[in-house]
Amino acid sequence: MRLSQFPLATSKETPADAQVISHQLMLRAGFIRSLGSGLYTWLPIGLRTLRKIEAIVREEMNRAGALELSMPVVQPAELWQDSGRWEVMGAEMLRFKDRHQNDFCLGPTHEEVITHHVKQDFRSYRQLPVNYYQIQTKFRDERRPRFGVMRAREFLMKDAYSFHMDAEDLGREYQNMRQAYIRIFTRLGADFRAVKADSGNIGGAMSEEFHILAGSGEDLLAVAENGTYAANVEAAETRPSGKPRAAATAALSKVATPGQKTCEQVSKFLNVPLTGKVKLLVVKAAEGASASGLVAIALRGDHQLNEIKAAKHPLIASPMTLADPQDVQRVFGCEVGYLGPVGCPVPLIADYAAAEVADFVCGANDNDHHLTGANWGRDCAEPQTADLRVIAEGDPSPDGVGTIRYYRGIEGGHIFQLGTKYSAAMKLTVLNEGGQAVTPQMGCYGIGVSRLVAAVIEQSHDAGGMIWPDAIAPFRLIICPIGSDKSAAVKSAADTLYRELQAAGVDVVIDDRGNRPGSMFADADLIGIPHRIVIGDKSLATGQFEYKARRAEKAELIDASTAAVLAKLA
RNA sequence: CGGGGUGUAGCUCAGCUUGGUAGAGCGCUUGGUUCGGGACCAAGAGGUCGUAGGUUCGAAUCCUGUCACCCCGACCA
Known part of the structure; x- marks a missing residue:
């Protein structure tokens, strides 16, 4: 072309x-x-x-x-x-x-x-x-x-x-x-x-x-x-750790946490890590699964709910929908920022990781209050568990080999x-x-x-433009003759190379528009042609072409022959 | 679908607040000088200012409707 x-x-x-x-x-x-x-x-x-x-x-x-x-x-x-x-x-x-x-x-x-x-x-x-x-x-x-x-x-x-x-x-x-x-x-x-x-x-x-x-x-x-x-x-599943939960050591205690509604706030306020907190999300229940129409999901403080997993749970309505704050207020008697599993008035499902936390901090189901030292099985029933969260970076791989990134x-x-x-x-x-x-x-x-x-x-570009692999580049090689309107030698060498590469079946394009070198190179870089041959009087005088791969930092001089160019493509 | 933004030359945008006969850079055309990483000089061409209506002596500019496009979110896979 x-x-x-x-x-x-x-x-x-x-x-x-x-x-x-x-x-x-x-x-x-x-x-x-x-x-x-x-x-x-x-x-x-x-x-x-x-x-x-x-x-x-x-x-x-x-x-x-x-x-x-x-x-x-x-x-x-x-x-x-x-x-x-x-x-x-x-x-x-x-x-x-x-x-x-x-x-x-x-x-x-x-x-x-x-x-x-x-x-x-x-x-x-x-x-x-x-x-x-x-x-x-x-x-x-x-x-x-x-x-x-x-x-x-x-x-x-x-x-x-x-x-x-x-x-x-x-x-x-x-x-x-x-x-x-x-x-x-x-x-x-x-x-x-x-x-x-x-x-x-x-x-x-x-x-x-x-x-x-x-x-x-x-x-x-x-x-x-x-x-x-x-x-x-x-779709990434998470598994129970397989290790037994630590024994309860702390006493259950109700503390005032005025205005502390998010896990981050409570964690900072009480100076406990997010991993030591259990949060409760309330969602709409599947038909007939709950008298109040609501179901609670317990997650560890640092974990995110996976809505797709939740929607597949038999107790939860599909598609998963968060409960209206007014409904939560009516059923729990407090705002959504202070919910917890102790005294939870609706069916509760705990994520595997949440069910493994001992001596945790959670909402007290009472505005401006949280509980510390809470424990499953002691302060509330052992929960039904399921895989409900988004897998986190640093988690062990679900198949047991490696760590998730x-x-x-x-x-x-x-x-x-x-x-x-x-x-x-x-x-x-x-x-x-x-x-x-x-x-x-x-x-x-x-x-x-x-x-x-x-x-x-997206995966293959630089400041100059696209960088195509040979297999799918719009053209595989571009010939850039410099000053071909002035130099008969350049013009003839470029045309010969073009014809011979075409005959050899190379998907070649020649920039014969007569542009200045700068704009010629900029275009070749932008459209990402993987191989470039520059032909100018300078190198031609020593019997050489200049070859540059799109990915390469610098150009190199090669013998001014079609065979030498083909060798670069091999 | 909710929220926000933008429509002015082929492209990127200024002008709008405070109404008064349309601007820049890039690109394009012609001539000249240049010629190895997007040249320079000179002369040109090119816009019913998205669209419809309103206000006004006068609207790119103010008001209303409408259309298109973009962004954030929701939605979907």
Whole structure:
């Protein structure tokens, strides 16, 4: 490609609307242009990288035995009514009517469509298993699109759906996809982690997310140092320590703590560590679980409630909702700042760690008062326990190996074992060897292809701009001839090298726009071309080109030959 | 959906408080001088000030509505 014939729309200025570095750089480098909130046009240079990522994904999916197809973006409402999700999905699904007043939506995902087609064509166990995938535009009307293509409304996704006769075969394909994902993310040159995930509303037994590690990531990950455990903090379980609780030594005593409502305040006021405090949160109870409609959750003072875990507890309403302060006042007779387990008037569930504290400080269920020296089993009943908290940095890994540290990640992929949620809802069955109708097990596997462009940039950039790995760079090598309008030798050497590299199959671009060196280098750095050859009279006089890797500090002189350049790419 | 902010040249923004015929830098065009990390000089082109209405002799500026975009939160995965 010749830049003189390529619309490269770079900019020195950082666009005001872009918050994160990848969004800023993608706009500055002319990768994308915004068309509206969460809507982006991919310009030629950006599309080159998007297509390269897409090609890697396609290659590895094919290698893993998945079959590509393509489903419509526009989907009839009927399918979603069949699965029951037409009512369940919120405003995130964009709905509209056609000229006949029939309901449609823009597909936020394709479980319904693929299940419908499998139902049309599959009758026998002989036809399974199968894994279909597509690389297709999705539309989700996000309430708050942000960070450019990282959380856009329209985006490119690879989604795959597999169908199996039994859970065992689903487990096999899940592992197969897991390996394919590891290959894909490795080829992208990304520093990533596969982490245990909450399967959320999609449902299913097992689920893992593939995260690209980046400080700007929207998700918080719990990763074991010196271990293999890794989970989204939402899904990271915690365990009882296994050690017996210390014996009660202190006497129960009520102390005045006027105005001290938060754990931090009380901890400071009474000069006890946060770990020696037990706090109580009051939430709405599940139907019939509590006469007052409320349930109390006890946590150690330094711990945070994990709402997803709480919502799954049988006594707690789902989704988890904090009780109204007025209701707490009515039932407990005090403000929320002074709640405690001693004399708690509603059913109480203690987090494992909270149940292990002895001689603790807690609210006295009396305004402006706390208790010290409180103990489970002596001052109140031994509590029912559960895993309810967010795992903390420094905690032992739940699998017993290593210590937890937090990382931030960008979710680039997600694999699920769905089970029969959709196949059952849409009444998909095939006959097994015995002639009986069986509801197939399903898996689904997604990769946010367009998001990956931004994710890799987040992880790989410097003050000058993007830094692409060879595999997904918009161009692999750029030739910068200096003063080619003045020097016939430079022009001829550059053109020859360009032609020969092209002939050798190198994805090469030449900056023949006649710009000054400074702006030429700045553009090459901004768009992150991994290899750069500078050709000028100075080095040409000694029979040399100048080579610089994008990541390198300094340039080096190499022999002025195509072979020497190819050697640098090897 | 709640709260906050911003809409003025292709981009980044000033002007608005205190109404009086539209500004800067970058970019673009032309000419000249330059030419190894985003050059300099000169001359140009380019805006119904988001939009609709109101107040006024006169509105980018004041008032009301409306639309779009951005941020924080909630929501969702």
